[in-house]
Amino acid sequence: METRGSFASLCVAYNKYGDDKITDNMNIPQMEAWFGEEEAQAVSLYLKGNLKGRPWNAEFEKAVGDVTGASFAVSSLNGTISLTQALLALSLQPGDEVLVPNSTMIATPNSCSIIGLKPILIDIEEETLCLDLVQAEKAVTPRTKAMMYVPLNGRSGNMDDVVAFCKKHNLFLIEDAAQALGSYYKGKHFFKRHLGTFGDIGSFSFSLFKIISTTQGAALVTNNQLWYEKIKLLKDFGRTGKGPDIHDHFGFNFKMSGILALIGVEQFKKLPWRMKRKKEMYTRIKEGLAALPQVEFIKTDVSVTTPWFMDIFVDDPKALATHLKKAGIDTRFFYPPIHTQEIYKKDYSGRSFPVSEYYAARGLWLPSSSQLTDEEIDYIIKAIEAFYRA
Numbered sequence: 001m002e003t004r005g006s007f008a009s010l011c012v013a014y015n016k017y018g019d020d021k022i023t024d025n026m027n028i029p030q031m032e033a034w035f036g037e038e039e040a041q042a043v044s045l046y047l048k049g050n051l052k053g054r055p056w057n058a059e060f061e062k063a064v065g066d067v068t069g070a071s072f073a074v075s076s077l078n079g080t081i082s083l084t085q086a087l088l089a090l091s092l093q094p095g096d097e098v099l100v101p102n103s104t105m106i107a108t109p110n111s112c113s114i115i116g117l118k119p120i121l122i123d124i125e126e127e128t129l130c131l132d133l134v135q136a137e138k139a140v141t142p143r144t145k146a147m148m149y150v151p152l153n154g155r156s157g158n159m160d161d162v163v164a165f166c167k168k169h170n171l172f173l174i175e176d177a178a179q180a181l182g183s184y185y186k187g188k189h190f191f192k193r194h195l196g197t198f199g200d201i202g203s204f205s206f207s208l209f210k211i212i213s214t215t216q217g218a219a220l221v222t223n224n225q226l227w228y229e230k231i232k233l234l235k236d237f238g239r240t241g242k243g244p245d246i247h248d249h250f251g252f253n254f255k256m257s258g259i260l261a262l263i264g265v266e267q268f269k270k271l272p273w274r275m276k277r278k279k280e281m282y283t284r285i286k287e288g289l290a291a292l293p294q295v296e297f298i299k300t301d302v303s304v305t306t307p308w309f310m311d312i313f314v315d316d317p318k319a320l321a322t323h324l325k326k327a328g329i330d331t332r333f334f335y336p337p338i339h340t341q342e343i344y345k346k347d348y349s350g351r352s353f354p355v356s357e358y359y360a361a362r363g364l365w366l367p368s369s370s371q372l373t374d375e376e377i378d379y380i381i382k383a384i385e386a387f388y389r390a
């Protein structure tokens with residue numbers, strides 16, 4: 001089990017001194033990176049040259065394959081570039097349209113725009129906050145070539161339906177599973193399967209605040225050998241092994257540094273405990289706030305979902321965030337709908353996306369690092385209770 005510093009700074013909890021006493025030294029960040037001695041030691045050995053020759057990236061990619069069950073995994077620079085890499089591997093062409101959920105991190109549509117593809121924004125479904133297939137059906141045109149499905153915060157809609165939809169419309173399916181490491185989908189008739197492995201290519205991010213991290217980094221997974229070969233060519237200047245300066249194909253440099261892959265190998269060893277902890281944290285918060293009708297949760301089955309962020313939905317997230325900040329608790333607001341972002345709004349003026357607008361106006365991410373203690377979680381719960389009692 002991982003541990004971090006003591007709980008000493010949390011000395012003035014709500015239940016100790018009364019609801020409105022706030023301590024100066026309280027500081028619970030919304031997210032924290034978490035690296036330990038193991039990563040430090042491995043990096044140090046690497047830099048001293050003591051670990052030369054070990055195939056870091058292959059070890060990291062094996063860990064990605066083992067956890068996700070995908071046949072092939074390739075490391076990449078970050079979860080934005082890896083999505084673009086997936087689109088390039090599928091040979092999408094400028095002007096092609098890609099269906100993208102309207103509630104996601106901006107990297108999802110940007111990964112399309114950067115190579116001249118047109119992200120087509122689709123509203124989300126209420127139950128899961130993932131792309132709504134009913135809305136997607138209305139948006140398909142002859143130019144639509146792919147769907148980028150985002151299992152937001154480790155939750156997904158019905159993946160059997162998503163796959164069937166893409167098949168029906170002859171679309172490539174890319175899963176932006178940046179937030180879904182350790183999360184699964186279990187169909188009515190199937191065993192549970194890791195998210196990111198249902199489509200042509202899936203992408204995972206290992207940026208600083210993900211459940212495990214390589215500081216920056218990503219991995220692509222696929223069960224298709226052809227896409228695997230293309231992803232590898234794109235990553236390494238189009239080299240095919242004929243020599244370092246023979247390039248039969250066009251390619252880039254999307255290679256993850258070995259030192260980051262090495263950090264990833266150590267982090268993967270910690271994934272099972274962190275998954276368990278995230279589930280416990282989510283359950284503790286949900287149960288702790290169950291008596292407050294003002295706080296809404298998205299239905300979450302922790303037997304398949306590892307929540308990345310502890311997300312709640314309330315009438316006035318700004319007021320709650322201000323109250324929590326005074327109590328030393330950092331939060332973050334849910335993603336603004338993509339169609340309201342300056343860089344995309346010109347294409348969507350006058351359009352309404354009611355579900356993504358509704359949840360953007362209500363969403364708040366509570367502290368979510370897996371190193372949060374139970375006492376800190378209880379303090380957060382008490383602070384929220386105090387806000388609604390006031």
Ligand SMILES: Cc1ncc(COP(=O)(O)O)c(C=O)c1O
Nearest residue numbers: 078079080105107108178205207
């Ligand atoms: C859904 C989603 N897609 C893509 C990304 C981009 O990943 P990265 O920060 O590794 O570029 C993120 C990052 O959080 C994300 O949440």
